[in-house]
Amino acid sequence: MKRRRYPKQIKSKSKQSMNSYQTQLNTTKQPFFEELDQNIKFIKDSFFNADDVEFRTFTFNEKKCAILYLSTLVNKEVMNEFVIKPLQDAQSGNIAETINTAQVDHSYDLMKIVRGMIEGQCAIFTEGNEYAYLVNVFLTKFRNISEPTNEYVIRGSHEGFIESLQTNIYLLRKRIENPNLFMKYVTIGKTTNTKIAIMYIKDLADPQLVKTIEDRLNYIDTDAIQTPGYIEEFIEDYPLSPFPQVLNTERPDRATANLMEGRIVLLMEGSPTVIVLPITFFSFYQSPDDYNSRWLVGTFLRAIRLASFLIAIGLPAIYIALVSFNLEVIPVELVFSVKNSLEFIPFPPLLEAFIMQLTLELLKEASVRLPSPISQTIGIVGGLVVGTAVVQANLISNVMLIVVAITAVASFVVPSNEMTTTVRILGFPLMIMASLFGFVGIVFGLMILLMHMCKLEPFGHPYFAPFAPFHLQDFKDTVIRLPRWLMNTRPLDAKPQHLRQEWPSRGWKKDEE
Amino acid sequence: MKNKSESITKYQLLFMILQTQIGVGVLGLPYSVHKVSKSDGWISVIIAGLVVQLMIFIIWSLVRKYPGETIYGIAEQITGKFFGKFIGAIYILYAIVISTLILVLFQDILKLWVLPNTPKWVIMFLMVFASLYLVKERVRVIARFYLFVTSMIPFLIILTFISFPEVAEYRYLFPIGQAGAMKILLGAHSVLISMLGFEMLLLLSKYVDASDRSIFKFVSIANGTTTAIYIFLTMISYVVFSPKEIEIVPQPVLYMLKAITFKIVERIDLLFLSIWIVIVTTSLMSYLLFASKGLAHFLKKEEHKKAAYVLAIPVYLLALIPQDKFQVEQISTYIGYASYLFIAILPIVLWMLSSITSRNSKRR
Numbered sequence: 001m002k003r004r005r006y007p008k009q010i011k012s013k014s015k016q017s018m019n020s021y022q023t024q025l026n027t028t029k030q031p032f033f034e035e036l037d038q039n040i041k042f043i044k045d046s047f048f049n050a051d052d053v054e055f056r057t058f059t060f061n062e063k064k065c066a067i068l069y070l071s072t073l074v075n076k077e078v079m080n081e082f083v084i085k086p087l088q089d090a091q092s093g094n095i096a097e098t099i100n101t102a103q104v105d106h107s108y109d110l111m112k113i114v115r116g117m118i119e120g121q122c123a124i125f126t127e128g129n130e131y132a133y134l135v136n137v138f139l140t141k142f143r144n145i146s147e148p149t150n151e152y153v154i155r156g157s158h159e160g161f162i163e164s165l166q167t168n169i170y171l172l173r174k175r176i177e178n179p180n181l182f183m184k185y186v187t188i189g190k191t192t193n194t195k196i197a198i199m200y201i202k203d204l205a206d207p208q209l210v211k212t213i214e215d216r217l218n219y220i221d222t223d224a225i226q227t228p229g230y231i232e233e234f235i236e237d238y239p240l241s242p243f244p245q246v247l248n249t250e251r252p253d254r255a256t257a258n259l260m261e262g263r264i265v266l267l268m269e270g271s272p273t274v275i276v277l278p279i280t281f282f283s284f285y286q287s288p289d290d291y292n293s294r295w296l297v298g299t300f301l302r303a304i305r306l307a308s309f310l311i312a313i314g315l316p317a318i319y320i321a322l323v324s325f326n327l328e329v330i331p332v333e334l335v336f337s338v339k340n341s342l343e344f345i346p347f348p349p350l351l352e353a354f355i356m357q358l359t360l361e362l363l364k365e366a367s368v369r370l371p372s373p374i375s376q377t378i379g380i381v382g383g384l385v386v387g388t389a390v391v392q393a394n395l396i397s398n399v400m401l402i403v404v405a406i407t408a409v410a411s412f413v414v415p416s417n418e419m420t421t422t423v424r425i426l427g428f429p430l431m432i433m434a435s436l437f438g439f440v441g442i443v444f445g446l447m448i449l450l451m452h453m454c455k456l457e458p459f460g461h462p463y464f465a466p467f468a469p470f471h472l473q474d475f476k477d478t479v480i481r482l483p484r485w486l487m488n489t490r491p492l493d494a495k496p497q498h499l500r501q502e503w504p505s506r507g508w509k510k511d512e513e
Numbered sequence: 514m515k516n517k518s519e520s521i522t523k524y525q526l527l528f529m530i531l532q533t534q535i536g537v538g539v540l541g542l543p544y545s546v547h548k549v550s551k552s553d554g555w556i557s558v559i560i561a562g563l564v565v566q567l568m569i570f571i572i573w574s575l576v577r578k579y580p581g582e583t584i585y586g587i588a589e590q591i592t593g594k595f596f597g598k599f600i601g602a603i604y605i606l607y608a609i610v611i612s613t614l615i616l617v618l619f620q621d622i623l624k625l626w627v628l629p630n631t632p633k634w635v636i637m638f639l640m641v642f643a644s645l646y647l648v649k650e651r652v653r654v655i656a657r658f659y660l661f662v663t664s665m666i667p668f669l670i671i672l673t674f675i676s677f678p679e680v681a682e683y684r685y686l687f688p689i690g691q692a693g694a695m696k697i698l699l700g701a702h703s704v705l706i707s708m709l710g711f712e713m714l715l716l717l718s719k720y721v722d723a724s725d726r727s728i729f730k731f732v733s734i735a736n737g738t739t740t741a742i743y744i745f746l747t748m749i750s751y752v753v754f755s756p757k758e759i760e761i762v763p764q765p766v767l768y769m770l771k772a773i774t775f776k777i778v779e780r781i782d783l784l785f786l787s788i789w790i791v792i793v794t795t796s797l798m799s800y801l802l803f804a805s806k807g808l809a810h811f812l813k814k815e816e817h818k819k820a821a822y823v824l825a826i827p828v829y830l831l832a833l834i835p836q837d838k839f840q841v842e843q844i845s846t847y848i849g850y851a852s853y854l855f856i857a858i859l860p861i862v863l864w865m866l867s868s869i870t871s872r873n874s875k876r877r
Contacts, residue, residue, distance in 0.1 A: 326627075326780065328779060329778060329779055329780045329783060330777070330778070330779060331774075331776065331777065331779055332779075437628060437631065438627065438628065439627065439783055439786075439787055440623065440627055440628060440636075440639075440787075440790060442787075443787045443790045443791065444639050444640075444643050444790070447643055447791055448643055448646055450658065450661065450662070451643070451646055451647040451658055454647075454654055454657045454658040454661065455647075455650055455654050462657075464657075464661075467661055468657035468658060468660060469657050470524075470660050470661070
């Protein structure tokens with residue numbers, strides 16, 4: 001691995017200095033006490049006598065038993081029906097066999113019992129036994145599966161990931177019904193104990209990559225993981241790059257397609273966003289829609305999207321270069337109308353562009369935050385600001401208004417929110433370069449951008465594939481979208497274990513002749 | 514010894530050589546050759562191409578004996594520590610001087626055509642910064658970038674084709690051979706400085722992951738392509754401009770592009786220049802890489818990142834020394850002569866020495 005310089009981190013003397021209760025919970029062991037009451041008291045103390053720790057006692061095998069649970073986490077109906085009722089009906093026998101639930105565990109470690117209870121299990125203690133049973137009766141409260149609002153498609157699945165890790169895994173497993181779809185839990189966050197699932201296809205994903213990801217995940221040493229963004233920042237290679245190095249998606253079909261290319265998906269409990277990695281620049285421009293429409297249409301849309309990238313980062317810069325350096329580039333007729341609109345504008349073009357772009361950002365940010373009834377107001381106000389009023393007031397030229405509007409529309413075409421923002425930000429340095437050096441500045445700016453993209457190798461996989469390194473085969477699903485029966489091989493950039501993904505599926509043609 | 518993450522493919526080698534060869538000289542080539550060999554300049558280009566091919570053969574036969582070594586290592590192995598270091602040092606010097614020359618010529622043309630008022634230290638700084646940003650990376654990453662930007666060269670050709678005026682006069686080329694054999698040969702010499710860049714093979718042979726034969730083949734293809742592009746540009750310039758006109762247009766291709774206009778773009782020469790900027794930057798990067806790999810070799814380091822930082826400073830400062838047009842011309846003539854030492858004489862001497870020593874060691 002290449003050595004990179006990171007911003008200075010606080011060197012952790014961590015292991016000793018951290019005496020948080022949770023660390024103790026995760027690492028220490030506590031054997032059972034002889035008395036049942038002592039055990040119950042220990043558990044209650046572990047929760048600091050929280051009000052939702054409840055228990056009830058009963059007799060089984062003529063011994064005193066107790067069932068402990070967190071009333072806020074367990075499904076009481078299930079517990080009554082499948083745990084308590086069978087035990088009371090049978091009155092004697094083996095506890096584990098009497099209970100009617102799928103999973104019954106037991107442990108000799110009181111700390112593990114505490115951990116189990118915090119996950120929503122109930123614990124069954126019996127007098128005189130040095131172990132307790134843990135039964136899964138957790139309460140599931142999730143919203144329904146619905147279409148992700150930030151990644152709409154016209155045709156295709158309308159399911160989206162939700163905040164439940166289990167449901168999300170279910171959605172993926174349903175789409176790839178194959179034992180090769182491997183999943184593994186990792187718990188990160190010393191206080192939050194957040195569950196992360198790593199999913200990939202065992203005989204497809206690059207083992208080297210899997211190891212890298214697992215290593216990096218294990219390296220995370222933090223109190224809390226609250227969003228996948230935390231994980232992203234902990235494991236990414238280039239913190240200084242403006243480009244997103246993992247793909248965030250809420251669409252199971254997008255995640256599945258990437259799994260099938262040998263990529264890895266990271267899911268997190270409590271987040272509808274999953275992380276896909278490693279990723280190329282072009283992955284951000286692929287949408288499930290492309291594959292649901294005819295390939296010609298798909299290709300057309302792809303081309304438009306990629307053109308939108310160039311427009312979004314380059315158009316304001318080109319305009320600035322034109323009006324402040326080389327007006328002679330455009331035809332004379334156009335020069336007149338452009339000059340005309342610039343006549344009464346007090347600002348230099350760069351300032352004009354900055355004002356408009358920033359106003360647009362403000363509007364965008366405001367409309368995201370506001371509740372929907374009020375956000376209509378923003379629409380009206382915005383229409384006034386980014387509209388004819390500002391031109392009539394001679395603050396902004398109308399050509400600039402058109403340029404900014406096209407730029408904004410172009411940047412929203414990207415089917416990924418992260419990339420949209422990146423693209424919008426990248427426009428600013430180019431604008432500055434254009435105002436300083438004209439077209440030469442733009443060329444240098446784009447050149448440095450290109451160099452940067454050639455350099456990026458997140459997780460050891462080239463970011464700008466298949467352009468750099470050049471691989472003609474993989475163009476069939478990047479700039480263009482060829483019909484499925486021509487995509488015989490998987491893209492090379494994720495280094496999948498085997499490349500072939502499609503065999504002559506249109507063999508019927510020969511038969512029918 | 515081929516390091517897997519450092520190696521480049523033969524295609525990448527091809528484009529690296531090609532991009533280094535086609536550089537700052539491409540704009541002024543028809544003019545400068547015309548000064549010597551008149552309208553037979555294109556014959557001079559062919560001759561220069563053939564001569565370069567010969568030199569490539571010499572360099573190739575030298576480097577093929579030492580796989581896994583750059584010229585700096587090869588020189589040390591053949592002539593011993595002291596002389597080897599000396600040869601390495603003058604190669605570094607050569608690369609620095611060429612980088613400086615590229616920078617100066619680049620700034621000249623940019624000042625003339627696009628940015629007449631921007632101070633030169635700013636443009637040069639921009640150029641050095643952009644080059645340095647990539648040069649400090651691994652050779653493989655650099656090669657990727659080269660491969661990508663090579664896709665722009667066809668655009669240059671297409672632009673020239675589109676703008677080819679109807680008033681071309683083919684008779685300007687005739688009679689073929691009017692300048693006389695001596696003049697044509699001398700003209701080949703002035704082409705040569707625009708063809709420099711193939712000596713990158715001295716450095717890159719270490720990194721290429723391919724057989725000897727295919728290395729030779731692909732470098733030859735690169736040289737052939739360069740020669741073909743140059744022939745194309747010179748011929749076009751000579752049929753568009755009369756022999757009298759060409760004497761007053763130092764950048765004939767640009768003048769030709771400037772003459773025509775389209776409905777939406779009126780100045781195609783600016784478009785051409787924009788692409789040309791990238792091509793010049795790649796040439797500068799190659800020589801910076803050449804020098805910094807050498808410095809890194811002296812410091813016994815595999816990574817050349819710091820060396821690149823260090824070397825960019827003298828290149829930048831040297832380019833800042835004020836000079837007028839004639840001095841620059843003078844200097845480039847000197848460099849034209851001096852370059853023979855590096856692309857022909859030294860490789861031949863080293864090759865002969867190495868064959869003598871290897872025969873000796875075989876006898877033992």
